[in-house]
Amino acid sequence: MSRLTRLAVALVALGGSAPAAAQKPVTLLNVSYDPTRELYQDVNAAFARYWKTKTGQDVVVRQSHGGSGSQARAVIDGLDADVVTLALAGDIDRISEKSGLIPADWQSRLPHNSTPYTSTIVFLVRKGNPKHIRDWDDLTRPGVSVVTPNPKTSGGARWNYLAAWSYALKRPGGTQESARAFVAKLYHNVPVLDAGARGATTTFVERGIGDVLIAWENEALLAAKELGGGQVELVVPSVSILAEPPVAVVEKVAKRRGTLAVAQAYLEYLYSDEGQDIAARHYYRPRNQTIAARYASQFPKLTLFTVDAVFGGWKGAQATHFADGGVFDQIYLVQAAGP
Amino acid sequence: MDWKAMSRYVVMAGAGITLAVPTVTAQQDSAARRDSQPSLAEQVEVLDQKVRVLARLLELQRDSLTAAAKQQPKVTAGKEGFVIRSADGDFQLKVRGYVQADGRSYPDGAPVLGTSTLFLRRARPVTEVTAWRYFTLKLVPDFGQGRVVLFDAYLDFRTGPALTFRAGKTKPPIGLERLQLATDIRFIERGLPTNLVPNRDVGLQAVGDFAGGRLSYAVGVFNGVPDLGNLDGDATNDKDLVGRVFLKPTQGLGIGIAASTGNEHGTVTAPSLAAYVTPGQQTMFRYRDSTIANGRRYRVTPQVYFYGGPLGLLGEYVVSSQVVTRGAAVGELKHTSWQVAGSWYVTGEKASFTAVAPRRPFDTSEKHWGALEIGARYGQLTLDDAAFPIFANSTNAVRDVRAWGVGVTWHFVRGTQLSANYEQAQFTGGAPSGADRATEHFFATRFQQAF
Numbered sequence: 210m211s212r213l214t215r216l217a218v219a220l221v222a223l224g225g226s227a228p229a230a231a232q233k234p235v236t237l238l239n240v241s242y243d244p245t246r247e248l249y250q251d252v253n254a255a256f257a258r259y260w261k262t263k264t265g266q267d268v269v270v271r272q273s274h275g276g277s278g279s280q281a282r283a284v285i286d287g288l289d290a291d292v293v294t295l296a297l298a299g300d301i302d303r304i305s306e307k308s309g310l311i312p313a314d315w316q317s318r319l320p321h322n323s324t325p326y327t328s329t330i331v332f333l334v335r336k337g338n339p340k341h342i343r344d345w346d347d348l349t350r351p352g353v354s355v356v357t358p359n360p361k362t363s364g365g366a367r368w369n370y371l372a373a374w375s376y377a378l379k380r381p382g383g384t385q386e387s388a389r390a391f392v393a394k395l396y397h398n399v400p401v402l403d404a405g406a407r408g409a410t411t412t413f414v415e416r417g418i419g420d421v422l423i424a425w426e427n428e429a430l431l432a433a434k435e436l437g438g439g440q441v442e443l444v445v446p447s448v449s450i451l452a453e454p455p456v457a458v459v460e461k462v463a464k465r466r467g468t469l470a471v472a473q474a475y476l477e478y479l480y481s482d483e484g485q486d487i488a489a490r491h492y493y494r495p496r497n498q499t500i501a502a503r504y505a506s507q508f509p510k511l512t513l514f515t516v517d518a519v520f521g522g523w524k525g526a527q528a529t530h531f532a533d534g535g536v537f538d539q540i541y542l543v544q545a546a547g548p
Numbered sequence: 549m550d551w552k553a554m555s556r557y558v559v560m561a562g563a564g565i566t567l568a569v570p571t572v573t574a575q576q577d578s579a580a581r582r583d584s585q586p587s588l589a590e591q592v593e594v595l596d597q598k599v600r601v602l603a604r605l606l607e608l609q610r611d612s613l614t615a616a617a618k619q620q621p622k623v624t625a626g627k628e629g630f631v632i633r634s635a636d637g638d639f640q641l642k643v644r645g646y647v648q649a650d651g652r653s654y655p656d657g658a659p660v661l662g663t664s665t666l667f668l669r670r671a672r673p674v675t676e677v678t679a680w681r682y683f684t685l686k687l688v689p690d691f692g693q694g695r696v697v698l699f700d701a702y703l704d705f706r707t708g709p710a711l712t713f714r715a716g717k718t719k720p721p722i723g724l725e726r727l728q729l730a731t732d733i734r735f736i737e738r739g740l741p742t743n744l745v746p747n748r749d750v751g752l753q754a755v756g757d758f759a760g761g762r763l764s765y766a767v768g769v770f771n772g773v774p775d776l777g778n779l780d781g782d783a784t785n786d787k788d789l790v791g792r793v794f795l796k797p798t799q800g801l802g803i804g805i806a807a808s809t810g811n812e813h814g815t816v817t818a819p820s821l822a823a824y825v826t827p828g829q830q831t832m833f834r835y836r837d838s839t840i841a842n843g844r845r846y847r848v849t850p851q852v853y854f855y856g857g858p859l860g861l862l863g864e865y866v867v868s869s870q871v872v873t874r875g876a877a878v879g880e881l882k883h884t885s886w887q888v889a890g891s892w893y894v895t896g897e898k899a900s901f902t903a904v905a906p907r908r909p910f911d912t913s914e915k916h917w918g919a920l921e922i923g924a925r926y927g928q929l930t931l932d933d934a935a936f937p938i939f940a941n942s943t944n945a946v947r948d949v950r951a952w953g954v955g956v957t958w959h960f961v962r963g964t965q966l967s968a969n970y971e972q973a974q975f976t977g978g979a980p981s982g983a984d985r986a987t988e989h990f991f992a993t994r995f996q997q998a999f
Contacts, residue, residue: 416600416604
């Protein structure tokens with residue numbers, strides 16, 4: 210073997226061993242909405258173990274939480290998120306449109322419109338339900354104090370708002386006008402608008418404000434079983450809305466940071482059996498029917514509307530209700546200004 | 549919206565409190581009316597809710613203000629100068645500056661060696677603007693010595709510690725002492741080797757650090773100014789390639805080498821050749837008229853420094869070679885220079901290549917007097933023998949100079965100091981009839997304020 214050949218063999222051998230030796234630890238940033246803290250703490254730990262076993266690489270997933278709308282704005286303004294796991298598709302659409310960091314067809318990149326789990330909107334009331342709150346109508350009664358976050362900053366709040374609107378619209382004789390009046394009446398009973406869902410839970414559970422909290426099902430179950438110390442109860446309304454919190458890789462950021470593959474794997478992991486089980490344990494409704502059946506007893510059965518069916522999709526709902534000067538602004542700013 | 553909402557609840561809460569007292573009276577007066585009124589417990593519950601709402605609104609308001617404050621630009625004044633910085637740090641305006649007021653005298657009184665004078669050596673405002681995180685513009689004009697000269701004007705595109713692109717007018721990365729900031733040099737004037745390296749030039753370079761700054765590099769293309777040159781443009785198409793590598797293997801030790809190469813072709817009116825100066829800044833060597841740069845030029849300069857405790861050492865050696873012509877005569881002249889400089893903080897400060905802050909900054913109330921530093925240096929500059937007699941006249945151009953100097957600096961606070969130097973230079977040649985130029989005795993003082 211010539212000296213040149215030996216050198217070439219040595220270089221090939223060195224190159225062949227390079228990938229395993231070059232597995233530097235990687236860090237991801239998951240920018241998420243308010244109530245997913247506990248969910249992603251568990252997901253991140255499980256994914257780190259999974260990824261280490263699969264590739265030998267250490268991965269640390271950092272978390273950022275806030276109102277879904279605020280988080281979308283932060284990413285648009287330059288927060289280097291590798292993935293976003295937000296409360297609604299409209300917020301990810303906004304990142305895609307305003308910054309171009311996410312491809313326009315992001316929702317087709319993962320199963321179930323890139324929504325690995327679902328949830329819905331329910332009520333949380335004080336122990337014993339002293340105000341006898343059973344359904345959406347009760348939230349508009351005089352003397353009932355309702356806690357819900359600000360739809361301008363919170364994705365969960367937008368689901369709350371649309372669930373109430375859907376209920377009013379689907380009542381016998383319901384029209385857009387009657388739905389608007391119903392929602393206006395409901396927000397008349399709201400004393401505090403928190404920026405995010407977790408803040409609203411704090412207002413209701415820890416600060417003791419209000420008679421009812423309109424909340425994500427997972428947040429309400431968590432509060433009823435763990436946060437509330439037995440002082441709050443879950444009330445399931447007759448109808449609600451199917452909330453589909455989506456996920457997406459922020460492709461341009463991930464490519465720049467060299468994290469695209471691990472970011473993609475991280476989101477795919479949410480669809481795995483283990484990922485679905487973790488979601489169910491945190492009171493999110495899993496997409497995997499086998500796992501959903503295993504946890505069926507913890508999720509109440511109720512009629513669920515979809516945004517597409519009632520509002521024709523998120524883009525229309527966003528423009529009509531939550532854009533500056535939209536219906537919510539008209540309702541709430543008029544109330545705040547007083548008669 | 550929050551304030552309006554809060555005001556609404558303040559009014560409601562106030563109304564509730566106003567109502568509470570008459571309600572108690574009514575309960576005492578009439579059992580029938582008592583039945584129709586909310587109970588005291590119910591009223592307390594209502595008021596309790598209102599107080600909780602108000603408290604929560606204040607809490608949210610405070611959170612909102614705290615979050616808003618984090619988004620506000622920060623204005624600071626400190627040792628970095630006066631700084632306005634956006635909340636995310638991507639945009640920044642930094643204003644600094646320094647003034648050096650000097651005195652020079654030549655104690656032996658020989659008038660040919662220079663005039664004793666007080667003057668403003670440097671007066672330089674320094675403005676740095678960073679935009680969009682990656683781009684920084686630096687502007688440094690000088691108003692000293694009764695003229696206005698733009699010393700630095702360049703744009704940095706910083707992609708990371710390992711690579712910054714720098715375009716504009718700046719110091720070419722060659723001479724070690726030249727690269728030291730004017731406010732940080734240990735003697736009032738730089739040593740003899742600085743004669744053989746450029747001062748400022750316009751060009752494009754890439755600079756960066758590896759291994760946490762242990763290895764630094766710079767490589768660039770410049771117009772190519774003569775030794776000691778400071779020009780804003782170029783009269784020829786010839787350019788210089790300049791490079792420098794500097795290692796810091798251990799704390800305080802730095803060792804490197806820099807070089808430049810290029811071609812330079814001057815004209816009789818713009819010969820592109822330097823005149824060299826004594827430690828007292830008097831011209832000691834110049835080429836004969838009609839001598840011009842006319843061919844390859846290169847410089848090589850190994851360089852080293854060591855700072856350990858209060859001790860500082862700096863050494864450099866420079867070779868500057870230039871092909872010159874005068875009429876039909878052609879010569880490749882190779883001038884050399886070297887120096888070793890040492891300094892010592894009598895007050896125990898830790899010496900550094902950059903500015904040092906006194907351990908006890910000047911404060912009369914605390915009886916703190918700042919720091920005291922002493923220094924000494926020795927250096928030599930040798931002009932190529934081949935320069936004589938065709939390209940230089942030995943009756944007014946020296947062949948060699950050896951100089952030693954001592955100095956003392958009183959650092960009041962970081963950047964503000966009073967210095968005094970004495971330097972003595974002995975020459976070979978440079979006087980009529982084959983004699984040597986008279987020994988130069990140079991005494992200089994400086995008061996410097998930098999912020």
